[in-house]
Amino acid sequence: MRNIRLMAASLAAIALVATACGDSDDNPAVGGGQSNTPAETRPTFEAGTTMANLQNKGKIVVGVKFDQPGLGQKNPITNKVEGFDVEVAKQIALGIFGGSINDIESKIEFRESITANREVFIENGTVDMVVATYTINDARKQRIDFAGPYYVAGQDIMVKANDNSIRGVNDLAGKKTCSVRNSTPAANIKRLVPTADLTEFDQYSDCVQALRDNRVTSVTTDNSILLGFVAASPTEFKIVGNKFTEEPYGIGVRKGDDAFRTFINDRLEAIYANGEWAKLFQATLGTLGIPTPAPPRVDRYVSGSAPAPTTTTTTARP
Amino acid sequence: MDVITENLDVFAEGMRRTVELSVLSFILAFALGVVLAGLRVSPVPPLRWASATFVELVRNTPLLVLMFIVVFAFPSIGFTWSYFLSAVIVLAAYTATFVGETVRSGINSVSKGQVEAARALGLTFPQVLRLVVMPQALRTVVGPLGGIFIALLKNSGVAVAINVNELTSAAAFLGTETAQFIPAFLGAAAAYLMLTIPSGFATNWLEQKVAIKR
Amino acid sequence: MTAPFLGDALGPRGRRQTRILTVISAVVILGLVVVALMRLADKGQLDEAKWEPFTQWPVQRFFLEGIRTTVEVSLVSMVGAMALATFLALARLARTGALRWATTLFVEFFRGLPLVLLIFFCALGLPAYGVRLSVFWYVAIGLIVYNGCVLGEIFRAGILSLDRGQTEAAYSLGMGYWQAMFLVIIPQAARRMIPAIVSQLVTLLKDSSLGAAVAFEEALRRARINGEFFQNPLQSLFVVAVLYIVVNFALSMLARRLEVRQRRRYKAGAIVVPGAGMDLALMGAQGESAEIADDDTAT
Numbered sequence: 001m002r003n004i005r006l007m008a009a010s011l012a013a014i015a016l017v018a019t020a021c022g023d024s025d026d027n028p029a030v031g032g033g034q035s036n037t038p039a040e041t042r043p044t045f046e047a048g049t050t051m052a053n054l055q056n057k058g059k060i061v062v063g064v065k066f067d068q069p070g071l072g073q074k075n076p077i078t079n080k081v082e083g084f085d086v087e088v089a090k091q092i093a094l095g096i097f098g099g100s101i102n103d104i105e106s107k108i109e110f111r112e113s114i115t116a117n118r119e120v121f122i123e124n125g126t127v128d129m130v131v132a133t134y135t136i137n138d139a140r141k142q143r144i145d146f147a148g149p150y151y152v153a154g155q156d157i158m159v160k161a162n163d164n165s166i167r168g169v170n171d172l173a174g175k176k177t178c179s180v181r182n183s184t185p186a187a188n189i190k191r192l193v194p195t196a197d198l199t200e201f202d203q204y205s206d207c208v209q210a211l212r213d214n215r216v217t218s219v220t221t222d223n224s225i226l227l228g229f230v231a232a233s234p235t236e237f238k239i240v241g242n243k244f245t246e247e248p249y250g251i252g253v254r255k256g257d258d259a260f261r262t263f264i265n266d267r268l269e270a271i272y273a274n275g276e277w278a279k280l281f282q283a284t285l286g287t288l289g290i291p292t293p294a295p296p297r298v299d300r301y302v303s304g305s306a307p308a309p310t311t312t313t314t315t316a317r318p
Numbered sequence: 319m320d321v322i323t324e325n326l327d328v329f330a331e332g333m334r335r336t337v338e339l340s341v342l343s344f345i346l347a348f349a350l351g352v353v354l355a356g357l358r359v360s361p362v363p364p365l366r367w368a369s370a371t372f373v374e375l376v377r378n379t380p381l382l383v384l385m386f387i388v389v390f391a392f393p394s395i396g397f398t399w400s401y402f403l404s405a406v407i408v409l410a411a412y413t414a415t416f417v418g419e420t421v422r423s424g425i426n427s428v429s430k431g432q433v434e435a436a437r438a439l440g441l442t443f444p445q446v447l448r449l450v451v452m453p454q455a456l457r458t459v460v461g462p463l464g465g466i467f468i469a470l471l472k473n474s475g476v477a478v479a480i481n482v483n484e485l486t487s488a489a490a491f492l493g494t495e496t497a498q499f500i501p502a503f504l505g506a507a508a509a510y511l512m513l514t515i516p517s518g519f520a521t522n523w524l525e526q527k528v529a530i531k532r
Numbered sequence: 533m534t535a536p537f538l539g540d541a542l543g544p545r546g547r548r549q550t551r552i553l554t555v556i557s558a559v560v561i562l563g564l565v566v567v568a569l570m571r572l573a574d575k576g577q578l579d580e581a582k583w584e585p586f587t588q589w590p591v592q593r594f595f596l597e598g599i600r601t602t603v604e605v606s607l608v609s610m611v612g613a614m615a616l617a618t619f620l621a622l623a624r625l626a627r628t629g630a631l632r633w634a635t636t637l638f639v640e641f642f643r644g645l646p647l648v649l650l651i652f653f654c655a656l657g658l659p660a661y662g663v664r665l666s667v668f669w670y671v672a673i674g675l676i677v678y679n680g681c682v683l684g685e686i687f688r689a690g691i692l693s694l695d696r697g698q699t700e701a702a703y704s705l706g707m708g709y710w711q712a713m714f715l716v717i718i719p720q721a722a723r724r725m726i727p728a729i730v731s732q733l734v735t736l737l738k739d740s741s742l743g744a745a746v747a748f749e750e751a752l753r754r755a756r757i758n759g760e761f762f763q764n765p766l767q768s769l770f771v772v773a774v775l776y777i778v779v780n781f782a783l784s785m786l787a788r789r790l791e792v793r794q795r796r797r798y799k800a801g802a803i804v805v806p807g808a809g810m811d812l813a814l815m816g817a818q819g820e821s822a823e824i825a826d827d828d829t830a831t
Contacts, residue, residue: 114747503652
């Protein structure tokens with residue numbers, strides 16, 4: 001039975017080739033901009049705080065997106081995640097572990113966070129924090145806490161470059177639009193324009209493809225995300241340019257962990273002040289053509305003070 | 319368990335979609351499967367080859383990949399079907415490959431003597447197929463076909479990925495909305511079982527009814 | 533296969549018709565392929581830019597590692613499923629009614645559900661209830677439970693398909709139930725089930741792609757990430773589809789050869805599991821000599 005042996009051998013060979021091809025680390029952080037900031041000293045933290053625990057563990061697990069250009073996107077060539085969210089996460093990690101930007105990667109494990117389980121992962125400790133286009137809202141504050149915001153996006157609409165019929169959110173009435181399943185933008189559309197015909201996919205590039213194929217006439221989500229797609233295909237798409245909501249991106253941490261939240265907020269303010277934030281923005285979202293805004297004020301609210309939302313459609317998440 | 323009781327309408331709607339999806343796909347799959355089986359035994363080489371290639375390509379590709387291909391790649395070839403129709407077509411094509419193999423086995427199980435006798439009586443090939451072979455073959459494959467239908471009911475859940483709001487998508491939606499995953503899951507599970515178990519009984523009953531009494 | 537058509541060789545008119553149809557069908561098929569390619573080219577899907585990334589080794593490796601993850605989770609799940617299946621099969625054949633009932637309920641419950649629902653529950657629901665694992669294990673658990681039930685039925689059918697004479701001979705030699713089971717029945721049944729197991733591995737490989745919907749970085753998810761990055765979703769899908777087809781086809785062929793060899797060596801037919809439908813890839817792997825056995829091992 002030469003044939004069977006041959007087949008089994010070739011299958012084994014395929015498996016070996018795939019395995020032998022160097023095991024690139026799973027999700028190490030990418031070496032961000034050519035930052036020349038000197039190595040940071042490793043601070044000491046009060047025992048028992050999250051920061052001290054992380055120092056002892058030697059690593060931090062961060063939930064990010066893997067498919068959002070400019071914010072959190074995995075680069076198949078380097079097999080690393082890149083983007084503004086990623087860079088902000090690295091800065092926070094630097095504040096915990098010290099060291100330089102180049103070797104901070106070894107201390108971060110990036111996990112792909114999907115809409116549905118961000119709160120759950122924070123609650124049960126699967127991730128230490130989430131930096132994934134995570135909009136701050138009261139409903140989420142019931143379950144977790146936010147540091148930041150570190151960027152304020154707004155929901156906007158993307159259409160085909162030659163389509164002038166849609167100028168604002170109200171023009172979506174009765175038209176086909178697309179967003180990501182169970183996301184804040186999707187919930188907003190259902191609330192603001194109930195007559196819109198909403199298609200929901202698992203990722204934004206599916207919406208973009210649907211727009212390309214004329215299955216829908218527009219895609220709606222945060223303008224930062226849309227700009228990424230427009231930048232990739234400037235002749236095909238354009239943004240209507242009328243943001244109709246405010247989407248403050250925050251860093252999700254466990255509810256009640258005030259020490260960690262304060263630390264992160266302090267760190268954010270530090271990188272606002274020393275220009276690092278602006279530099280990182282330019283290196284990531286800036287390359288998509290977004291002008292660098294002023295950094296937003298961090299919100300040091302008291303945990304547990306957020307009112308419970310009264311509307312019924314707000315447990316959605318991007 | 320209020321998640322279930324408060325959202326019976328969501329489950330009901332999902333169930334309806336699932337049934338629609340499955341029944342339409344099955345009808346299409348059956349037709350396509352019989353055609354595939356027929357082409358496989360055709361004396362015309364290109365047809366045989368086309369059928370065999372189609373079966374191998376479709377059967378060795380994951381259903382999810384097929385769904386994405388039809389929804390995202392086919393528009394470039396000129397076919398922009400609605401999401402529901404895309405799901406029906408993909409499920410039908412995938413299921414047809416199994417139906418085809420089953421029907422072929424069924425045809426092979428009809429003894430040669432039948433065909434020879436039919437030919438001796440002067441029947442043409444299409445008549446032989448239609449009047450002698452197929453009736454006998456189809457009665458033998460009722461059981462496996464029932465099993466294939468049940469599998470199709472379950473596979474229809476994959477359509478959640480291409481924006482078809484059937485049962486699995488209802489469960490995922492309710493689960494994430496309310497963070498009560500067990501009730502949502504059990505609700506959907508119960509709904510699926512309400513579809514698959516009766517189908518199993520129906521298949522057995524049908525099988526008994528048409529069994530060839532030897 | 534210049535087959536006799538339905539048992540009868542074709543006469544001169546039939547041969548002529550066949551020749552004409554051959555030419556016509558070949559032309560039509562080629563024509564369709566060409567039209568499809570032209571349309572793709574029109575939409576720019578055949579542009580160099582969209583295909584160029586795949587010539588780069590890092591991208592190739594990205595995909596290959598995706599396939600490796602797919603294979604890993606499939607193999608792990610296969611082992612787990614076989615363990616579970618053995619337990620379930622034996623439990624269902626047990627003499628204790630309670631165990632039999634409980635197992636039957638368990639198996640029929642999970643076999644009546646879509647795997648995709650189960651995987652969603654494992655990846656979204658389990659974390660919500662405090663179970664902390666990597667996505668790999670969430671997906672693996674879903675695959676193990678589901679395929680364990682399916683395989684359990686195969687194992688049971690395999691055990692039952694053995695000649696009664698074996699069991700009787702074992703008992704007459706003074707073996708107890710478990711002795712007979714482990715020394716005589718299971719080894720023989722296991723041998724017969726190897727083609728089914730290899731086939732089921734193909735199904736597992738395909739099912740693992742469902743992990744893409746819950747952020748598991750296997751082959752399909754990687755293809756989608758790649759498509760997002762390089763703006764070439766179609767091409768990435770195409771490439772990963774080809775990879776799946778190649779791997780699965782090879783495994784299917786292996787399964788078929790194993791089954792043919794087993795048929796010759798053991799004079800044992802394929803194991804037919806009633807009601808398994810498409811869960812069993814074996815349904816199609818039976819090749820030309822398949823027969824539908826009117827099996828009465830149905831419960």
